Amino acid sequence: MAVPISVIIPILNEEKNLERCLSSIKWASEIFVVDSGSVDRSEAIAKSFGATVIQFQYKGGWPKKKGWALETLAFANEWVFLLDADEVVAQDAETEIDLIVRGPSDIDGYWINRRFMFLGKWLKHSYYPNWNLRLFRHALGRFERLVQGETGSGDIEIHEHVIVRGKTGRLKTELEHFAFPTVASFVEKHNRYSNWEAMLAWEEMRGLSEVQPQDRRVNLRRRLKLISHRLPFRPLLRFLYVYLLQRGFLDGIEGYYFAKLHASYELMSVIKTYELNANRRLGN
Numbered sequence: 001m002a003v004p005i006s007v008i009i010p011i012l013n014e015e016k017n018l019e020r021c022l023s024s025i026k027w028a029s030e031i032f033v034v035d036s037g038s039v040d041r042s043e044a045i046a047k048s049f050g051a052t053v054i055q056f057q058y059k060g061g062w063p064k065k066k067g068w069a070l071e072t073l074a075f076a077n078e079w080v081f082l083l084d085a086d087e088v089v090a091q092d093a094e095t096e097i098d099l100i101v102r103g104p105s106d107i108d109g110y111w112i113n114r115r116f117m118f119l120g121k122w123l124k125h126s127y128y129p130n131w132n133l134r135l136f137r138h139a140l141g142r143f144e145r146l147v148q149g150e151t152g153s154g155d156i157e158i159h160e161h162v163i164v165r166g167k168t169g170r171l172k173t174e175l176e177h178f179a180f181p182t183v184a185s186f187v188e189k190h191n192r193y194s195n196w197e198a199m200l201a202w203e204e205m206r207g208l209s210e211v212q213p214q215d216r217r218v219n220l221r222r223r224l225k226l227i228s229h230r231l232p233f234r235p236l237l238r239f240l241y242v243y244l245l246q247r248g249f250l251d252g253i254e255g256y257y258f259a260k261l262h263a264s265y266e267l268m269s270v271i272k273t274y275e276l277n278a279n280r281r282l283g284n
Contacts, residue, residue, distance in 0.1 A: 002029035003098045006075040010034045010065045014085035015041040022049040024089040030076050034069045058155035065156045067143040082134045086178045093173040108166030109136030114175040119254045126248035126258045133162045140165045153196040190265040198272035239263035
């Protein structure tokens with residue numbers, strides 16, 4: 001029997017990832033692929049797996065794609081599961097999730113850990129663990145909004161999490177994240193992400209943004225990040241965080257390059273925050 005969950009997969013031209021992703025959740029009773037006008041084979045691939053394809057037209061600001069889907073789609077199930085097209089659910093997920101959604105429980109949402117593939121290698125330390133709240137009762141979960149202004153970062157949420165009105169737990173199963181198949185893909189994504197980071201930092205300095213109640217570890221990471229916005233040498237600090245504190249050095253040369261790229265990402269965020277301040281002073 002299919003597992004009674006509704007899966008949401010946001011996409012845009014994901015033909016290289018989508019079949020692998022959908023193959024890992026064939027056991028789900030309902031799958032929504034939320035597209036933004038893909039021009040590749042994404043829609044055909046989604047339909048070949050029995051998924052329902054919904055088109056989303058982004059008009060700037062909010063709502064963004066995943067939040068819009070939560071608010072708009074008519075789900076057949078109580079529980080929803082958020083999955084990106086470049087992610088794969090482990091083989092043991094079906095059994096664990098089936099027990100959760102069918103059985104009685106006072107837990108309303110679950111965090112799942114991810115591990116990253118980078119330069120053809122699974123990173124065992126850099127950005128691991130990486131917890132995201134993805135499985136939850138639909139009626140009780142909605143996306144937070146950390147940034148108020150327009151960021152130019154695209155039509156999908158960046159580092160926002162789902163806030164669940166209730167208790168949360170952690171899944172034993174994990175996600176495999178094929179986020180950066182090339183260095184060019186890392187640079188492209190983080191160029192957009194740094195727009196979001198800059199606006200977050202700019203608004204936080206003016207008291208316009210606040211940390212939402214979340215998982216204890218996520219809260220700690222966010223508060224450290226906000227503190228870092230006031231510190232010098234942020235790119236170096238980001239490198240040391242990934243390479244030393246997270247023990248990225250144990251991931252070999254791939255861990256070193258991963259840390260260096262994140263330092264570059266931090267530098268872009270710093271410069272773009274400065275640019276925002278300069279433009280405001282000039283009245284642009």
